[in-house]
Amino acid sequence: MTITKENSVVSLGYTLTEAGQSEVIDSNVGGTPLEFITGKSHIIPGLEKALVDMKIGDKKDVLVAAVEAYGEINPEAVQVVPRDQFEGIDLKEGMVLYGQGEHGQTVQVIVKAFNDAEVRIDFNHPLAGKDLMFAVEIIGVREATADEAMTGSLACDDEGGCCGGHDHSHDHSHGEGGCCGGGHCH
Numbered sequence: 334m335t336i337t338k339e340n341s342v343v344s345l346g347y348t349l350t351e352a353g354q355s356e357v358i359d360s361n362v363g364g365t366p367l368e369f370i371t372g373k374s375h376i377i378p379g380l381e382k383a384l385v386d387m388k389i390g391d392k393k394d395v396l397v398a399a400v401e402a403y404g405e406i407n408p409e410a411v412q413v414v415p416r417d418q419f420e421g422i423d424l425k426e427g428m429v430l431y432g433q434g435e436h437g438q439t440v441q442v443i444v445k446a447f448n449d450a451e452v453r454i455d456f457n458h459p460l461a462g463k464d465l466m467f468a469v470e471i472i473g474v475r476e477a478t479a480d481e482a483m484t485g486s487l488a489c490d491d492e493g494g495c496c497g498g499h500d501h502s503h504d505h506s507h508g509e510g511g512c513c514g515g516g517h518c519h
Contacts, residue, residue: 334474335388339372340482343384344473352396352464366472373485377402380467387471395467406462411445411455419452429459 336343344366349359361367369375371384379401387393399405422430424447434440442454481488 334476335386336371336384336471336474338385340477341371342368342473342475342477342481342487343371343471344368345384346470346472348468350466350468351460352466358460358465368473368487370477370481370485370487375485377465379465380469383467384469384471387474389471389474392468392470395469397465397467399462399464402463402465403458403461406457410457411453413451413453416447416450416452419447424452430454 334341345368346362346366347360348357348362350357367376371381375381377397379397380395382401383393383395383397419430424444426444426446428444430442430444432440432442440456441458442456443459445453445455447453478488
């Protein structure tokens, strides 16, 4: 079975680097495959497009331009806020903090600079503005069940676990994280 644009459940092994660099940003090789449903915005668009027509056992290197990954850097996403909003936090430049957005979603910010009065934070994704290189291997492909296609979520097994799904919500993913929320990838 080959991967289609919509409703293929894909199990994927990958190693991620920034294009032109050798340092590995993320990898699940030797671990749990990333599992997601195509056409549901579970992974970045440039990677998903490149996987269409691949089948189990296929391997390839995929270059994803920033615009098809996490977008370009948005200067308006850098804000200065009062230092007292970070009371009790031992701030360091470059540290990543998590908070709650206006719609209840988890948001991530990077501390860019701070002084006694203000903190400059960046809401841009850490990989924004970067071209990404994925070394991928297709581990599994199947058609989504009717429920999976309708909900966009992977089915759970009888023990309450998810079908090998890999929650990348800690890896700055697009989409919903968590059990049965589908796999997500950089």
